[in-house]
Amino acid sequence: MESKLILLALFVIVMLLMSYTVSKKTKTILFFGDSITEFGTLPGGYLQLLNEKIVQNGLSQLTCLGAGISGNKIYDLYLRLEDDVLNKNPALVVILIGVNDVWHKVSHGTGTDANKFEKFYKAILNKLQASNIPVVLCTIISIGEKLQGQNRQDDDIDVYNGIIRNLSTTYQVPLCDLRKAAFDCIAAQNHTNADRGVLTKDGVHLNETGNRMVAENIWQTIAQIPGFL
Template identity: 50%
Template sequence: MTQISRFLLVLLTAGLLAMSAAKPTRVIFFGDSITQAGVNPGGYIDRLKKMMPSDQYELIGAGIGGNKIYDLFLRMDDDVLAKQPDVVVIWVGVNDVWHKATSGTGTDPDKFVKFYEAVVKKLQAANIRVVLCTPAAIGEKTDMTNQQDGDLNQYSQFIRDIAKRQNLPLVDLRKAFQAYDLQHNTDNKDRGTLTTDRVHLNDTGNQFVAEQMQQVLMAGK
């Protein structure tokens, strides 16, 4: 090999390494209507794009209104795996609980855990880093009189347990929302502190969620 050839090879190798190093981490947020709204101006994903280095992270929303855990399982091939993410943030569970009261559906506890574990397993099989989130709120009253506090706490614990068993990073939004409401919702209102309607995020809620997500995502960089 001539000296010029070696020089060109070194330049090519350096260029390929630079391209590889410059490739941003692709993060998909996988969830329901809260995540669907998260990509809108002022939404938590939109805010995260401004809070995290754009040359290091590519953030993509994959939320669909009304989705439960089995909906995520059924659409993950097209909406997640096909996009070849490096990280997937799973934020689901509100509809699995909420729809028990609103439409008599929801998801039974054993089925919730089985589908949730199946989603995690399939993502891990594709060498994707998985971040779990607990469902934040169905009502913001601080005295535990929201209609579905008990179920929401139970399903949040299921997710904490999965995170612990699988040694996965966890954004414990349920715990964070309860602590924030205790401090800021002094009138014990069922909405208006972090949510517009007991579930979906207001401006403060979007910023709060973005901050919680940022801490965990950037810790794993």
């Protein structure tokens, strides 16, 4: 009888330890966006680089997961928010969206008007805050890598990034200003004023250097959230 009680006690202890371990491993940072996020999950992508930083810093309870779909705009994120974000109960959501809302105005004759972009973005933030899910906002990086102000859609990007920065202030959530970081790099490194090749392959999608830049800036932003890491 005594041996059975001992075995039962050991079983309970093992189950509790396993439950604790699993709970530690399920603290997820979810990246919500478009193709930049989707490609960020590939080898050498910024999500992989962030997961490497997590391991290097001994933060085994954290993991970065991507919820990016190529071609998505702000309203696509709103429509899949329930399934791809809220139902997963992440510890933090990092939103990087907007490039297609601007880019597709020229490339596809579509896009998203600025006022609609803001309304859908607010709707997403309202739902996240109602679910008590912390969020980090990222500015649109680039559509072309010529010096700032010399790319066809720079003015448009400035408008949409202005909306994102204002939402960061209004909702009191952290901002990762990837636009500023990108053009600091471009100003220093793009000596021929090329439209691609410094941080991107095509003016939009990140190359190896761009992925490292994004990973480093997002990591610094997350590290400044009190008590998160």
